[in-house]
Amino acid sequence: MMVLDRSASHKLAIDPLGRTLHAATDVGVFDFEFVPDRPPVLLPPRGPGPVTVSR
Amino acid sequence: MIGVGMFVFLSWNAFGGVGHWTTNWTAPGSFDLNVVADPHDPRVFYAGANAVFKSDDAGDSWSRCGDGPTRVTALAADQNLPGVIYAGTLVGTLFRSTDGCGHWNVLFQRNTGIMTPPPVRLIVIHPADPRILFLQHASSIRLPGDLLRSDDGGLTWEGTSLQDPISRFVTALTFDPRNPQVLFAGTEENQGFYRSSDGGASWTPIRNKISDSRVSFLVVDASTEAIYVGLLPLPPLSSSLWKSLDGGLSFSFAGAGLPTIEVDDLVFDPRRAGVSYVATQGEGVFVTRDSGKTWTTLNDGLGSLSVP
Numbered sequence: 001m002m003v004l005d006r007s008a009s010h011k012l013a014i015d016p017l018g019r020t021l022h023a024a025t026d027v028g029v030f031d032f033e034f035v036p037d038r039p040p041v042l043l044p045p046r047g048p049g050p051v052t053v054s055r
Numbered sequence: 056m057i058g059v060g061m062f063v064f065l066s067w068n069a070f071g072g073v074g075h076w077t078t079n080w081t082a083p084g085s086f087d088l089n090v091v092a093d094p095h096d097p098r099v100f101y102a103g104a105n106a107v108f109k110s111d112d113a114g115d116s117w118s119r120c121g122d123g124p125t126r127v128t129a130l131a132a133d134q135n136l137p138g139v140i141y142a143g144t145l146v147g148t149l150f151r152s153t154d155g156c157g158h159w160n161v162l163f164q165r166n167t168g169i170m171t172p173p174p175v176r177l178i179v180i181h182p183a184d185p186r187i188l189f190l191q192h193a194s195s196i197r198l199p200g201d202l203l204r205s206d207d208g209g210l211t212w213e214g215t216s217l218q219d220p221i222s223r224f225v226t227a228l229t230f231d232p233r234n235p236q237v238l239f240a241g242t243e244e245n246q247g248f249y250r251s252s253d254g255g256a257s258w259t260p261i262r263n264k265i266s267d268s269r270v271s272f273l274v275v276d277a278s279t280e281a282i283y284v285g286l287l288p289l290p291p292l293s294s295s296l297w298k299s300l301d302g303g304l305s306f307s308f309a310g311a312g313l314p315t316i317e318v319d320d321l322v323f324d325p326r327r328a329g330v331s332y333v334a335t336q337g338e339g340v341f342v343t344r345d346s347g348k349t350w351t352t353l354n355d356g357l358g359s360l361s362v363p
Binding site for chain 2: 010011012013014015016017018019020021022023024025026027028029030031032033034035
């Protein structure tokens with residue numbers, strides 16, 4: 001049993017859509033698992049709130 | 056009454072590079088593993104080791120390709136022709152597969168008589184014309200390296216005008232993806248930095264801050280035309296990463312946050328603007344989210360794997 005240190009990330013590859021990143025090391029290929037992308041979040045309105053316009 | 060408010064959109068993509076590393080394939084005893092992405096299929100990756108391996112599921116599983124190159128030292132995938140993969144070997148042979156590494160043919164074998172040819176170090180494919188290839192052999196103990204060019208898809212090869220002794224010292228070569236007539240070449244220590252503006256027919260040395268350093272890689276950001284250069288950090292330059300915004304005429308420090316060790320590779324995140332990743336020797340992977348202004352580690356999962 002040997003413990004892999006960080007001594008060996010030599011080459012990187014990322015797919016054309018940017019979904020997965022891979023690092024070739026001395027002992028194998030590592031896959032970077034991105035935290036899943038989420039769709040844009042619509043937050044509740046913020047700001048000064050309703051404004052009354054007097055004529 | 057007029058309602059006034061502000062809707063805020065947030066996207067997780069804005070943070071870029073959040074996650075951790077795992078592996079489903081270990082290759083103990085392999086030398087200088089290499090990995091390339093298939094430009095045509097986001098789930099396909101190729102790895103070079105004692106043979107060529109392929110993953111069809113984004114790294115979840117890997118299998119050895121059919122009979123072909125062994126002791127692989129360089130890999131490249133053609134971004135114009137789906138399924139076309141090149142592999143260079145420790146004994147100087149260039150192989151090509153046209154079916155996604157199912158079958159391989161020898162494309163070039165340097166004739167060195169009874170001496171073992173030097174290893175293939177670089178395979179560079181024209182970004183728009185798959186007939187144009189560059190092949191570089193590193194120098195071995197007994198034989199000098201060379202830089203060759205093919206204009207017919209590898210059927211014939213000629214030496215480039217970047218002649219001895221410079222061509223044997225080339226360590227990095229890249230096209231400008233937005234103008235493939237422009238190429239840049241980095242070399243071993245004290246051998247210079249070169250630019251070609253005619254597709255590699257002629258080369259001009261450029262004196263700049265990095266031209267006396269050993270270049271480990273060269274990449275051009277297609278979206279900004281910024282050139283990134285990785286160096287072996289030796290005095291007087293203590294940083295391993297440098298960036299040019301003027302076509303290589305000058306370089307500025309781009310390694311804030313990186314340790315003073317050699318950087319082996321850099322890839323741009325095609326999905327997240329300003330996000331790039333570098334691989335270092337000894338300190339793992341780093342990410343920038345601000346186009347190289349600052350770098351932070353991206354090593355969650357690296358350094359904790361037990362390999363039987």
